Amino acid sequence: MAERTVVTLGETLAALVEGKKYATLRDILVTMNAVDVAGIFEEMPEEKLPLLFRLLPKELAAETFVEMEPEAQELLIRGFSDHELKEVVDELYVDDAVDIVEEMPANVVKRILRQADPEMRKMINEILKYPDDCAGSIMTTEYVSLRPNMTAGEAIQRIRCTGVDKETIYTCYVTENNRKLVGMVSLRTLLFSEDEDVLENIMESNVISVNTLEDQESVAQMFTKYDFAALPVVDQENRLVGIITVDDAIDVLQEETTEDFEKMAGMAPSDKPYLRTGVFETWKSRVPWLLILMLSATLTSMVLTGYETSLAACSALIAFIPMLTGTGGNSGTQASVAVIRGLSLGEVEFSDTFRVVWKEIRVAVLCGVTLAACNFVKLMVVDRFLLHNEGVTVLVAAVICVTMVFTVLCAKAVGCLLPLLAERIHLDPAVMASPFISTVVDVVTLVLYFQVARAILHI
Structure with a gap:
């Protein structure tokens, strides 16, 4: 059976461009939504963009221009004649024009404002005077x-x-x-x-x-x-x-959600798509947090050094440190993400701190006891009897499981408290997410681990 060849719309349009079938190409483009046209244009060679854009009817051209990435918009503006630029600007809604002006270099902005009629220029300047991230900066003055x-x-x-x-x-x-x-x-x-x-x-x-x-x-x-x-x-x-x-509100929610995810992952927020962000720019957004977290991990090393004697007395404890710190970090992250979501949706406020902590404590006890019980069975059956690890005694298993309960309890308390405190001092709660909480919980877990070991094993 012959293999079927699937030809995408993008490939079809690219072939029409290569074959200079501009009339056919225009007939296809005018039937498409502006968002889809912008997506097709992004896949085309940059030198073809001005030609393709000129094929579009005036209204569709303006709608497509709004949906394009700032780099492509700038490229087109530089290639436009004053008449072409005026046609596009005249078709734009004020809030879309403001978004474009905010993304463009100063010399390009001057050209845009020169081609805008006096009323449009006045409305653009009026919106630009509002601070970023406020209602005035995303509104339009075109209403009935x-x-x-x-x-x-x-x-x-x-x-x-x-x-x-x-x-x-x-x-x-x-x-x-x-x-x-x-x-x-x-x-x-x-x-x-x-x-x-x-x-x-x-x-x-x-x-x-x-x-x-x-x-x-x-x-x-x-x-x-x-x-x-x-x-x-x-x-x-x-x-x-x-x-x-509502379309502007959706854009804001998307931007804020993306920013929160980046902060929760320990990265500086970026407003560029992933594949359009350069390697050097990506490095700059990630390395500061990595450095901070790396240096903060020095606390973990100090704790291990302080309990070096205890580790030497019972080397079996070392193997279970990653499991305990990992469980603590995961538990703290669960609590922090739930609280951060609640704060962002207005479901939780700082005044609810006691209720949030009390809920997380009860959840932590249930989770901690469940994990400890399962872990005890695993230690006895798998580690001691199947893997013949003689160092895993009943007392060592007890140390690990008791530590597990306290670790989950502390991790969930820290995970829910830090975002609430960040909100209180007017910081973004997303900053207090996974990487930061994991670092704090690692130190707390190790201190708990060795204190419990000392109490039960007398080392």
């Missing part, structure tokens, strides 16, 4: 604003006239003359209302909003809590200055 004395018919007509350039028209906001937010109304409500119905009678007056300086992570979590499609952003005087849409 209605007046409370409008009728439903007038509101729909206004949406028809002004909504084409807005980021969303499904949720509209009702403001007074001074832009004070007084209510919101959905497009669904307007469509099912009578044309004569006045907005102040059909709008929702109890509007959930966020301040411009609210942390972007807590704002993004509000979308998951309330199932919003958009969220209004107000200033200190409750004046509407912008909105945040």
